[in-house]
Amino acid sequence: MTWALVVGGVLLLAGLLYWQLVIAEGTYLGPRVVTFLYNLVAPTYDEIKQFDMACEQWFLGLPLARALETVPAPLVLDVGTGTGRLPRALLFQPAFQGRVIGLDLSRRMLTEAARRLRPYGEQVSLIWQDAQVLPFPDDTFDAVTCLEVLEFTPRPRAVLRELVRVLRPGGVLLISNRIGRDAALLPGRAFPRPVLEQVLENLLLEDIQIRPWQEDYDLVWALKRGEPRGGGVRPLEEILRCPACQHGPLSLEREAYRCAGCGREYPVAKDGVIEMAAAARRRPR
Template sequence: MVYAVALALIVLLLAGIYWLLRWLLILTEGVFLGRRVVVWLYDLAAGRYDGIKKFDPDTESAFVTYPLRRRLKAWPAPLVLDVATGTGRLPYFLLQEAEFNGRVVGLDASAGMLEQAARKLAPFGERAALVRQSAQELPFAAATFAAVTCLEALEFLPDDAAALGEMARVLQPGGVLLITRRQGPEAAYFLGRARDRDALEALLTGLGLIDVRSQPWQVEYELVWAVRPS
């Protein structure tokens, strides 16, 4: 009887450790273990990342790059910043838009992800640039970019409010901000890091942005648009 109880406790303990590690390393991708762990995990996954995500060109154009280009039509050659660019997802698809005549800067903290991005963006030459830096301290002057984007990344940043403040700072007057908000059942795994819609929209408004609008996108994410006043 004692042996059976001890065995059951060991099984429960091992199961608890398994689910804790799964939550920390897989479900939340290391976010509760610190920025260095998050970057390390993305470095490890960089070579497989695009295969895992399986981005669809038509979907990317319909929901992200085409609407963004339309909002930038006042700029003949806009400069766009993509924060947490990963393997260069947004730069890659935006630069393929036939009527987009601008340039894109991709910023990320993971050297492995930027290495993959460099390979993908090489055909675009000087129209694409990559910077290794954290989102909380953007190395750019105020009012530099016509648009700033940050897709599927806010909940992984150490301080999303500080990062959004930096994104608003580097936007030109009239410039467009495009970010995503984590939603759905998995958002609960992030324990306060995934803001609800009202909270995120209020944060953006508090940063002085206007025309803040959320719209459906994916099961796990919705798109959020905002504008810096002219």
């Protein structure tokens, strides 16, 4: 009897750990655990995912470049960019003559992204920051993308609101939504299709298209309602805001972005990543 209880307890614990750490990737344990796990897998992430270049172009690079073809130099934000999957797919398209900013909370994923995106030089910038507070003003980007990320954030609806806030009217939103067997094990993180449609409509998005993409994900396209305004490539100094006090713009002095509002400094690391996450948590000097 005692043995049966011990074995049952061990199995239950193993199941719980598998759910929390493997399926949910730490999402119910907080962003620190999610980030810890992504920092661990960063060097092997692309090997694990085995991205197929043709699929990446067919589903992401080509349709996004087409959706932006009327904008001469589009500015794109990829939230939770990981190793730079979306920037790579988009910048591979010769028709795309804009710039991509990739943001992520895992510093090591960004280290990998910086290495892989080096050939694109000035066309890419990378920012270490939490998606829950995007360091940009309203109506800034021609497109905002967020792939395989929302379910790993503590409040996906709040992150969605942030994505739409920084998207300009008439701009393109491209996100993924978790589906399939595992989605049932992610309560409050993955959206049933009709619920997602309603959430997006409430955020004043239109032309919402939810299409099958991968076994575990739908791909969702939408436009932000309103008379088109804003967008276009602009220098980072013009659009960066302090994630701690919202003051902006920031000034670039001696390899760091400086906030005149609260005095915080956000260093630009050797690999070009703008490091906001750690400095935003610390008290200003």
